Amino acid sequence: MPGNKYNSSPLTPRTRLERLLRERELRKNRSFLQNEGEPDFFASESFLNASESWGPIDEEEFAGTRSSTDNGERLEGRCKQRLLVVANRLPVSAVRRGEDSWQLEISVGGLVSALLGVREFEARWIGWAGVNVPDEIGQKALTKALAEKRCIPVFLDEETVHQYYNGYCNNMLWPLFHYLGLPQEDRLATTRSFQSQFDAYKRANQMFAKVVNNIYEEGDVVWCHDYHLMFLPQCLKEYNNNMKVGWFLHTPFPSSEIHRTLPSRTELLRSVLAADLVGFHTYDYARHFVSACTRILGLEGTPEGVEDQGRLTRVAAFPIGIDSDRFVRALELPQVQDHINELKERFAGRKVMLGVDRLDMIKGIPQKILAFEKFLEENPSWRDKVVLIQIAVPTRTDVPEYQKLTSQVHEIVGRINGRYGTLTTVPIHHLDRSLDFHALCALYAITDVALVTSLRDGMNLVSYEFVACQGSKKGVLILSEFAGAAQSLGAGAILVNPWNITEVASSIGYALNMPADEREKRHLHNFMHVTTHTSQEWAATFVSELNDTIVEAQIRTRQVPPSLPIKGAVDSYLQSNNRLLILGFNATLTAPVDFLGRRGGQIREMEPKLHPDLKEPLKRLCDDPMTTVVVLSGSDRNVLDDNFGEYNMWLAAENGMFLRLTTGEWMTTMPENLNMDWVDSVKV
Ligand SMILES: O=P(O)(O)OC[C@H]1O[C@H](O[C@H]2O[C@H](CO)[C@@H](O)[C@H](O)[C@H]2O)[C@H](O)[C@@H](O)[C@@H]1O
Ligand SMILES: O=c1ccn([C@@H]2O[C@H](COP(=O)(O)OP(=O)(O)O)[C@@H](O)[C@H]2O)c(=O)[nH]1
Secondary structure, three states, X not given: OOOOEOOOOOOOHHHHHHHHHHHHHHHHHHOEEOOOOOOXXXXXXXXXXXXXXXXXXXXXXXXXXXXXXXXXXXXXXXXXXXXXXXXXXXXXXXXXXXXXXXXXXXXXXXXXXHHHOOOOEEEEEEEEOOOOOOOHHHHHHHHHHHHOOOEEEOOOOHHHHHHHXXXXXXXXXXXXXXXXXXXHHHHHHHHHHHHHHHHHHHHHHHHHHHHHHHHOOOOOEEEEEOHHHOOHHHHHHHHOOOOEEEEEOOOOOOOHHHHOOOOOHHHHHHHHHOOOEEEEOOHHHHHHHHHHHHHHHOOEEEOOEEEEOOEEEEEEEOOOOOOHHHHHHHOOOHHHHHHHHHHHHHOOOOEEEEEEEEOOHHHOHHHHHHHHHHHHHHOHHHOOOEEEEEEEEOOOOOOHHHHHHHHHHHHHHHHHHHHHOXXXXXXXXXXXXXXXXXXXXXXXXXXXXXXXXXXXXXXXXXXXXXXXXXOOOOOEEEEEOOEOOHHHHOOOOEEEOOOOHHHHHHHHHHHHOOOHHHHHHHHHHHHHHHHHOOHHHXXXXXXXXXXXXXXXXXXXXXXXXXXXXHHHHHHHHHHOOOEEEEEOOOOOOEOOHHHHHHOOOOOHHHOOXXXXXXXXXXXXHHHOOOEEEEEEOOOOHHHHHHHHOOOOOEEEEHHHOEEEEOOOOOEEOOOOOOOOOHHHHHOO
């Protein structure tokens, strides 16, 4: 559910809603008037009629595909809060036509279509235009052209792009966050180039921060996106601690055990924590992030997020969706209907299977094709009755790993087509290119089985788009259990482990033979989800939550208990001859992982360890006959035994459930007659 905390929120939905409404009213009154005469990119004709794919724009072709949000009720002149969207890439790529002239090509991804729907904000986009502009004339002209689209460029020089984008982002963070290892030779090269790439990453993030800071006005909301900009929240807060900063990750956030291997693990986490709200697609990614903060930074994870000395960074899951109406409406357009008829004719008599992916190793394209080959091998009767169409959109073509992948995929496709092709047909139609929006919708609509076999994927919007276009066909979705989408579409899809090609091959057979009533049931389940959890709702929820977070933080600040008056406490301590000290353990007496690491200490599966510097003072306190020391912890008994067994003190484990004096045995504090009937009702 969008907006769900990574764990439950203490605010009831009603209180939250009331607060939200109150706050919205307040915001309306204190927000800005839209600048007269300045065109709103996200509602402008040029935007709405632009190419909604990665291909070049054909304005004519897209006439008529207006966003569901642009139904005539433009909000001209109304008060709106400004939303500064900061992402590596602008939703526009620029092609130079002359010394001072630029042609802008607009490309729409999930994020842009999501923001189309957020009408109560005035959005501006800050990012890299995907092109090197070394000269001042060119930069000025491009800045002017982009301003008309409410986009503000960050100019990155070629070397920075190479080190920051190709290097640190796409060769280091991207594989790591998707649990993909590098080949041995690349791993060593990456290790060597780490420092210079990380420096470029920080430098690039600072350049983004500078541009944001230049245009920032009090009350703006700054929404940073993705792994390219993990260093940005901290840079922004250094400029202005009152900026409202949110950060959202579009990829998975891996287990803390994986994140731990990153040399820059601490800096990245600390910087992200500078944001007020941190969002992920799924609860699992959010949980991994919180674990990384507790285990690596030694901070406290709470149901609301991560706490550091009284300051809370809110952490929550906000699964993205799509603008499903746009897809459903597109199917009615004559040009899409024409495409549908052409495709139906072209593949008459054969079932169509479809894959649509960027040509990226995370998408599991080789594994998918090998599974399809296995299916053909084991099911000769299907060989002339099924075709796999694979759209493989070229991406990050400067990175060697991606170049290798392209050759590998071509090699496998060629082999299989050679093996099972006939004079007139081939089993796999592989396209190294993107399709325009209409062609893509038509392809989704005529497909019998969609095959999404990502090895890992933050969400995967293709699976949502397929479902949205299957109103009449009610085809089957085979979906990797490692895509974020598996958590929302799992009930209607056939979930597979993409590494197990035997399982994927047999799922293909199951899907192709599935009876109509089962297909319908599965489809309806997913269609309901896709049409009710839209991209617009996702963006609106995130931004509202960010605004709420700030209000709640202000309330919290007032509630933070005053710090201990040290002098008074020490005086009382010294005067007393019977003292009781109750100490926490995690994040109170523990050592951060980095600290242990530097000392070469053993970290057994990240078990919390007493900070080495505290051993001696703790011993002295425990040996003082006038002082009783208790460690009260949420940890298990064995953890406390390991850390404090040799001290003379009381231990309270599992939040006080078990108690022992270190010279005695553990005893349970639970009253014998306690009614435990409720336990069964909450067991899964
Ligand atoms: O800009 P590129 O380097 O060519 O890459 C394209 C985008 O790929 C990634 O997309 C992710 O976001 C999707 C929407 O939230 C999600 O469904 C998908 O699972 C992710 O892979 C990347 O995170 C973006 O920053 C890139 O722009
Ligand atoms: O030829 C194509 C193929 C794909 N897409 C779009 O690219 C996006 C892919 O998003 P997804 O979340 O599936 O994966 P990502 O590429 O962001 O990792 C989807 O919105 C597709 O409609 C496109 O516009 N043209």
